[in-house]
Amino acid sequence: MSGNPLFGLFAAWIGWAGGFLILYALQATGCRAGWDSHMIGAVSTLRLLLVATALTIVFVLLGLSWKARRNGPASPLARIGALANGAAILATLCFAGVLWLGMCA
Amino acid sequence: MTPSRHKTALRLHRELTDIWATPPGWGRLQAVNHTVIGKRFMLTALVFFAIGGVLAMLIRTQLATTQSAFLDAAAYAQVFTMHGVVMMFLFAIPFFEGLAMYLLPKMLGSRDLAFPRMSAYGYWCYLFGGMFLVGALVAGVAPDGGWFMYTPLSSATYTPGVNADVWLLGITFVEISALSAAIEILVSVLKLRAPGMSLTRMPIFAWYMLVVAGMMLIGFPPLILGSILLEAERAFSLPFFDPARGGDPLLWQHLFWLFGHPEVYIIFLPAAGALSTIIPTLARRPLEGYEIAVAAVIAIAFLSFGLWVHHMYTVGIPHVALSFFSAASGLVAVPTGVQIFAWLATLAHGKPRMSVPMLHVFGFLFVFVLGGLTGVMLAMVPFDWQAHDTHFVVAHLHYVLVGGFVFPMMAAAYYWLPHIFGRQSVQHLSHAAFWMIFVGFNLTFFAMHLTGLRGMPRRISTYPPEAGWETLNFVSSMGGFIMTTGFALVALDFLLLAVFGKPFRRNPWRAGTLEWAMPTPPPAYAFASLPEISARADRLDPDRLGPALAAGKGYLGSTRHGWMEVLGVDMVTGRAEQVVVLPNRTCLPLLTALASGSVFALLLLKLYWLAPLALLVVVALFLLWTRDCGLTSDLADLPVGHGPNLPHHYHAERPPSYWAMVFTLAADATLYASLLFGALFLWLSAPNWPPGLDIPVDAFTCVAVVAALVIAAAFGRQSLSGNDRVARSLCFAALAYGAALIVLVAFLVGIHGAATRHAAVASIFAVKSYAALHIAVGLVLSLFCLWRIGSGHVSARRDLDLRLGRLWHMFTLITGLAAMAFPFILTLLAGGAGP
Amino acid sequence: MRRAIGFRGVLAFSSVLPLAGCTGDLSALDPAGPFAAAIADLWWLMLAGGAAIFLLVLGLFLLVLFRPGSGRRISPSRWIWVGGVVFPLVTLVALIGHGLIRGEYILNLRIGGDPVEVEARGSMWHWEFRYADGARASRGVLHIPVGRTVVVTATSEDVIHSFWAPRLGGKIDAIPGHAATVRILADRPGIYGGICSEYCGTGHDGMRFEVHAHPAEAYEAVLAGLSGEREAAR
Structure with missing residues (x-):
């Protein structure tokens, strides 16, 4: 599948969607398990976990788009892929709330 | 055209028509041709649009005055539920499916879709499913829990009648049709194009439909699952949504909106694709920003799956989780903005000409931008805590759907009706009709924003005089009646065009896309021979291409064995790689759809032991479909008119059916x-x-x-x-x-x-x-x-x-x-x- | 050009359409407490911004349509990148940030000491309110003290309802098996309207309630006068 040039168009976005689901599921599971009241220093375990996950997602997307850019020749399809990947990386802004918003309320 | 060329063209036309055309009379029931099926989808969808419109008028009559006694609460519930159901499931989706089926093969330089019988089956499923729903309305047992059917109101305890079953089974039936259309469109766009048409040479409409079909493929299964689970709860008491037995009403909301929000973009994107085709033609300049527009469509597709919870801000989900969805709901406006500015850039650098489609483009921009802005407002969590489930949301969603779908589709209709009928509009009514719809629409729904902010919830059938909502509601109702009159005028205008329009030779809009490189109304086989594409396929010259293709100068410019032949290409580069032989007209799709319908009917009648038998009949019928597929002996590669010989698709490594399975x-x-x-x-x-x-x-x-x-x-x-x-x-x-x-x-x-x-x-x-x-x-x-x-x-x-x-x-x-x-x-x- | 006049006439007409009069017992635009006021402020801010953006986009469209060539000095890619990417991105990031800050403010705001906790229990088709863990109850009328944050926990006995007192704060769904909360507050004593805003069957229209806001001393007296939950349910 990753050999298919079509995959390069969607790679970062698929990563974004997967990351989105993981974050949402982690948040819900963490609230259920009470990780939000378990503190490490001044920050709850759950927040640390979510921030770490969000950062990981950003790095994975950067890696994916870097790889796609390096592999592809400068064809129109590769240019569309680069734009789409860039948009997916920008869209990780959606996860910024994990830094400061109420975790379980 | 020289006389000998003319003669070749005529002979080829006769041979191809014999092979491809749908026979008259009862033979129509065997139709599998994309032109015929596409038109049927659109026409049927318009009938449902009229039904949905009548229901809307009942709603507006009810709400025009305080303490109205026009409908009682139970009848009103059926009316508003069915208005939503009909417009979303029976009008919007089937209409654009029909448009896509009609246009895609013609725009991509092919003769038909990849699975003609599947399109026919999808049409019959849609028709029968729609008839279930409308029949239930006539019988007074229509769904009545709102178009999103929240449990537990729709569970057996609170809706003991058949009403909810009609929704669950009827919609699932229609969804099967939509899923089959999605697979059909995906495979057709990826595999059945003119040789040389690489992905990035496709007309942009094909990109939009490719993405939309992909979204349908991922977006519809959650709803189908939700419907199956809820029907299992209602019929067999499996408590998926019953809080007393470990179920959860919120599960339904998640499953429904996981489908329901992408659905909005599934409806908007085909319309945007039509606009991206129409605006450049009217601006006399190819679309600016083709590549970034494609990237924007991809971005919308994914973002639209990350905002379903914005329908659920008030169920008590923690703020940080809401923030993901709020941000995604806001950010989805960016790729939408990219498209709007790509259109503006095209107009700015072109020489735009005034015409009826352009008038509807104006209607689209005016209405849709307002809808988008209120959408961003509703994406803000605190504002939604107030506006959610009020008439503000009703106003917003109509601005988005009418702006984002109905106006563009009317532009598309005025643009492509000459293609369908071979006649041009005489334009007597078009302007008046547009202004009535435009003014009526804004009167109705602009006022409704305020009605909602002043506290009127959705779906109430009566309100007391002291609430202070009567003036606004009355304005909305009057606007609604003006709009309806406008739509009636549009229908009349279309009829006049079809009957009295003036014929034309070719390509009235001077468009650069392939669908105009054929006679109009289009012959069943679309192209007598298939073109070789060496430029982006929205910059072609149909006037030069058309006659050459009709004379059989392109690929597959002759017939053999009475086969319905098209070319299959490499999905990325567009290099021709196989000859796809399509199955011919047959009654099997109709019979299979009837059998499938009987499965649903038996479930509806609660004859649970008979339903599996009917299902066996469906399976048996589907197996019969394969009798005409495949080969009983190995074939040598076939000549296709130009270039090397190509294998029959049954010998190919990756034929269309392989991708359909994937x-x-x-x-x-x-x-x-x-x-x-x-x-x-x-x-x-x-x-x-x-x-x-x-x-x-x-x-x-x-x-x-x-x-x-x-x-x-x-x-x-x-x-x-x-x-x-x-x-x-x-x-x-x-x-x-x-x-x-x-x-x-x-x-x-x-x-x-x-x-x-x-x-x-x-x-x-x-x-x-x-x-x-x-x-x-x-x-x-x-x-x-x-x-x-x-x-x-x-x-x-x-x-x-x-x-x-x-x-x-x-x-x-x-x-x-x-x-x-x-x-x-x-x-x-x-x-x-x-x- | 005849058509041009049509375009503009309608534009002028519909932009001045009904923005008059924002009163009413259930009007979210007539806030009577800090929660509803914070949301109403957000609305007015977004309305102003939205109107400006709408006029800008529509103006550009009409400009390039009726003054062909006027947009040609700007290159197509600049049109798209500035108008379609940079401008919306900056605006939206600012707005989303603002919306989240305001949401966090509303979720954490405490006025007048410890919040008062009440339970709103919806059933087809009326509301029952419980105070002090069910020791006191009232039906159709929610009593609250003035100037103190009230946390309403909503739940349901049958289908989904939604608790909404628009002049005092946002709404919260009452879902069977769940208990979600919303904060409301009234600045002044008075009677405020409330209504169920999630469709809950044929009695949905009539599922109204009132919120009576009392000064602190009077509130205690009113509560003391209420009976327990079993009697209220009669």
């Missing part, structure tokens, strides 16, 4: 993932967990089924080294499937009582039933392959049937393993982390 499995996997996540969601969120009864974990069943599946997959995968050996392997695979099925069904029978007592057991029941169903299909496929070997359809060069089977066996193995592991995981979770 996409079907993708949709299937989405449904399964939704089911597994749904069960985990219940563990996480539902009250009354952990269950007060033992979760049935039967190690013997699991081990036996896993062993059988591994055996089946191993034998089903056997590569071809002689028909006898394969046949023997397939027999073993079939036996293994049979054994697995027996063990699994025994297990299901054993737990069905416990399944009605708690959602944990019910979800195990659902997951294992899914596995059982796939095992049953695996069994049928193994036997089918044996039949194909016996009938001489299989050889070393003709192993497509076996390869399709192999895909299924692998999928069944993987999903089966997950299904067998599932009860253990659930036990671990429910036992361990329970409160």
Whole structure:
């Protein structure tokens, strides 16, 4: 599948969607398990976990788009892929709330 | 045209028409042609649009004054529910499917869609499903819980009648049609194009439809799953949504909106694709920013799956989780902005000409931008806490859907009606009709924003005078009647065009896309021969291409064996790689749809023992479809008029049906993932967990089924080294499937009582039933392959049937393993982390 | 050009359409407490911004349509990148940030000491309110003290309802098996309207309630006069 040039168009976005689901599921599971009241220093375990996950997602997307850019020749399809990947990386802004918003309320 | 060229063209026209045309009279029931099916979809959708419009007028009559006694609350509930259902499921989606079916082959330089019989089947399913729903309305038993059917209101306790079943079964039936259309569109766009048309040379409309079809493939399965689970709760008391027995009403909301929000973009994007085609033609300049527009469409597709919870801000989800969805809902406006500014840039650098479609483009921009802005407002969590479920939301969604779909589709209609009828508009009514709709619409729905902010909730049938909503509501109602008159004028205008419009020779808009490089109205075969594309396919010259293609100068410019031939290309580069021979007209789609309809009808009548028999008939009929598929002897590569000879698609490595199987499995996997996540969601969120009864974990069943599946997959995968050996392997695979099925069904029978007592057991029941169903299909496929070997359809060069089977066996193995592991995981979770 | 006049006339007409009068017992635009006021402020801010953006986009469209060539000095890619990417991105990130800050403010705001906790229990088709863990109850009328944050926990006995007192704060769905909360506050004593805003069957229209806001001393007296939950249910 990753050999298919079509995959390069969607790679970062698929990563974004997967990351989105993981974050949402982690948040819900963490609230259920009470990780939000378990503190490490001044920050709850759950927040640390979510921030770490969000950062990981950003790095994975950067890696994916870097790889796609390096592999592809400068064809129109590769240019569309680069734009789409860039948009997916920008869209990780959606996860910024994990830094400061109420975790379980 | 020279006389000899003319003669060739005429002869070719006659030969191709004999092969491709739909016969008159009763023969129409055999139609599989994309032009015919596309027009049927659009016309039927317009009839449903009229029905939905009448329902809207009933709503506006009811709300025009305070304390109205026009409809009682129960009748009003059916009316507003059906208005939403009809407009969303029976008008919007089928209409753009019809438009896409009609246009795509013509724009892509092909003669038909990849699976003509499937389009016909999809049409009949849509028609019958729609008739179920409208029939229920006439009989007074229509769905009445709102178009999103929230449980527990729609559960058996609070809707004991058949109303909710009509929704669940009717909509699922229509969704099957939509899914088959999605697969059809995906494969057709990816594989059936003119040679040389690489992905990035496609007309932009094809990109939009490619993305939309992909979204449908992933977006519809959650709703189908939700409908199945809710129907199972209503019919068999499996408590997926009942909080007293470990279910959760919120599960329904998640499943519904996981479909429901992408749905809005699924409806908007085809309209945007039409605009991206129309605006450049009217601006006399190719679309600016083709590449960034494609990237924007991809971005919308993914973002639209990340904002479903913005319909659920008021259910008590923690703020940080809401922030993901709020941000995604806001950010989705960026790629929408990219498209709008791509259109503006095209107009700015072109020489725009005033015309009726342009008037509707103006209507689109005015209305849709307002709808988008209120959409961003509603994406803000605190504002939504006030505006949610008020008439503000009603106003917003109509601005988005009418602005984002109806106005663009009217632009599209005025633009492409000359193509359909071969006649041009005489324009007497067009302007008046537009202004009536435009003014009426804004009167109706602009006022409604304020009605909502002043506190009027959705779906109330009466309100007291002291609420202070009467003036605004009266304005809305009057606006609504003006708008309806406008739509009636548009209908009349279309009729006048069809009957009295003035004929034209070719390409009235001076467009640069391929659909105009053919006679109008279009012949059944679309192109007498297929073009070679060497530039972006919205910058072509139809006036030069058309006559050459009609004279058979392109690919496949002659007929053989009465075959319906098109070219299959490499999906990225557009290099021609196979000759795809399509199946011809037949009554089978109609019969199969009738049989499928009877399955749903039997379920509706609660004849649960007869329904499986009808299902067997459906399976048998589908197997009959394959009689015309494939080859009974190996063929040499076929000449196609230019370039090297190409293999028949049955000899090709990746024919269309292979991709159809891949996409079907993708949709299937989405449904399964939704089911597994749904069960985990219940563990996480539902009250009354952990269950007060033992979760049935039967190690013997699991081990036996896993062993059988591994055996089946191993034998089903056997590569071809002689028909006898394969046949023997397939027999073993079939036996293994049979054994697995027996063990699994025994297990299901054993737990069905416990399944009605708690959602944990019910979800195990659902997951294992899914596995059982796939095992049953695996069994049928193994036997089918044996039949194909016996009938001489299989050889070393003709192993497509076996390869399709192999895909299924692998999928069944993987999903089966997950299904067998599932009860253990659930036990671990429910036992361990329970409160 | 005749058509041009049509375009503009309608534009002028519909932009001045009804924005008059924002009063009413259930009007979210007539806030009577800090929660509803914070949301109403957000609305007015977004309305102003939205109107400006709408006029800008529509103006550009009409400009390039009726003054062909006027947009040609700007290159197509600049049109798209500035108008379609940079501008919306900056605006939206600012707005989303603002919306989240305001949401966090509303979720954490405490006025007048410890919040008062009440339970709103919806059933087809009326509301029952419980105070002090069910020791006191009232039907159809929610009593609250003035100037103190009230946390309403909503739940349901049958289908989904939604608790909404627009002048005092946002709404919260009452879902069977769940208990979600919303904060409301009244600045002044008085009677405020409330209504169920999730469709809940044929009695949905009539599922109204009132919120009576009392000064602190009077509130205690009113509560003391209420009976327990069983009597209220009669």
